[in-house]
Amino acid sequence: MSLVNYELADGIATLTINRPEALNALNSQVLTDLSEVLDKVVADKARVVLLTGAGEKSFVAGADISEMASLTPREAQAFGELGNSVFRKLERLPVPTIAVINGFCLGGGNELAMSCDIRLASANALFGQPEVGLGITAGFGGTQRLARLIGVGLAKEILLTGRNIDAARALSIGLVNAVYEKEELLPAAQKMATDIVRKAPIAVRATKAALNLGIQTDIDSGIALEAVYFGSCFGSEDQIEGMTAFLEKRKPTPFQDK
Ligand code: DAK
Numbered sequence: 001m002s003l004v005n006y007e008l009a010d011g012i013a014t015l016t017i018n019r020p021e022a023l024n025a026l027n028s029q030v031l032t033d034l035s036e037v038l039d040k041v042v043a044d045k046a047r048v049v050l051l052t053g054a055g056e057k058s059f060v061a062g063a064d065i066s067e068m069a070s071l072t073p074r075e076a077q078a079f080g081e082l083g084n085s086v087f088r089k090l091e092r093l094p095v096p097t098i099a100v101i102n103g104f105c106l107g108g109g110n111e112l113a114m115s116c117d118i119r120l121a122s123a124n125a126l127f128g129q130p131e132v133g134l135g136i137t138a139g140f141g142g143t144q145r146l147a148r149l150i151g152v153g154l155a156k157e158i159l160l161t162g163r164n165i166d167a168a169r170a171l172s173i174g175l176v177n178a179v180y181e182k183e184e185l186l187p188a189a190q191k192m193a194t195d196i197v198r199k200a201p202i203a204v205r206a207t208k209a210a211l212n213l214g215i216q217t218d219i220d221s222g223i224a225l226e227a228v229y230f231g232s233c234f235g236s237e238d239q240i241e242g243m244t245a246f247l248e249k250r251k252p253t254p255f256q257d258k
Pocket of ligand 1: 022023061077079083109130140
């Protein structure tokens with residue numbers, strides 16, 4: 001049985017990591033199952049992904065410490081490589097992804113959330129990279145993505161102290177996009193997902209790719225890249241309908257991904 005539940009409705013794929021008894025800690029099976037579910041998202045042409053954790057307490061409380069505890073250096077490297085390949089797949093998914101952070105978001109959990117495009121959190125969420133207190137470094141891209149997201153100084157504070165931060169601070173430093181009361185989190189995420197579903201998928205995919213690639217390069221190369229993606233939207237049925245509708249002062253018909 002998969003440890004990642006998958007539901008698809010109205011173009012929104014909801015992925016739920018389902019190990020609540022271990023606060024959804026990431027073991028090898030979760031990582032493998034997540035990878036398979038991401039393939040399904042693409043095959044089913046989902047337009048947005050919501051990624052969350054089962055239960056009331058936790059998004060993901062980190063990589064599974066009981067599985068990691070006895071790893072040899074070689075096995076640890078393999079575990080890191082498995083996680084990194086899945087997280088990279090998530091980050092590069094040609095579908096926007098929203099992490100719906102409903103509680104603990106620690107270590108590998110925070111790294112997972114940072115591999116999503118947008119992060120929405122409940123007011124009780126708790127964030128941190130506690131790895132240094134376990135005698136290890138962050139291993140699923142935390143030292144890289146955190147600095148890119150919130151800046152080097154704050155990333156160093158979080159990674160070197162291993163201190164947790166609450167949702168309000170996570171919001172104030174840009175680690176999350178918005179914070180909601182617990183019961184409002186999923187509806188808010190679904191509303192945001194619906195807004196994206198209604199937009200032209202070719203343009204949405206191109207925008208994500210241009211951002212992801214551009215942020216890794218210098219501004220001139222990034223702008224050149226954007227021009228290519230911009231050009232690639234033209235001639236699509238959705239571009240023609242979107243612009244024609246504007247000029248005719250009407251709403252566009254639903255975009256067709258064509
Ligand atoms: N791994 C395994 N089990 C976990 C877990 C985790 N990360 N977090 C919680 N659990 C389990 C607990 O052991 C407990 O299981 P039972 O004792 O009931 O069998 C159950 O979930 C409920 O947890 P608690 O009883 O502890 O619940 P509390 O509400 O009292 O506390 C807590 C919640 C989140 C504060 C606490 O559970 C906690 O501190 N958890 C660990 C948080 C943590 O340190 N996370 C970071 C993990 S390290 C790498 C690859 C990856 C990584 C690093 C390197 N390479 C290969 C290079 C990533 C590392 C991490 O993510």
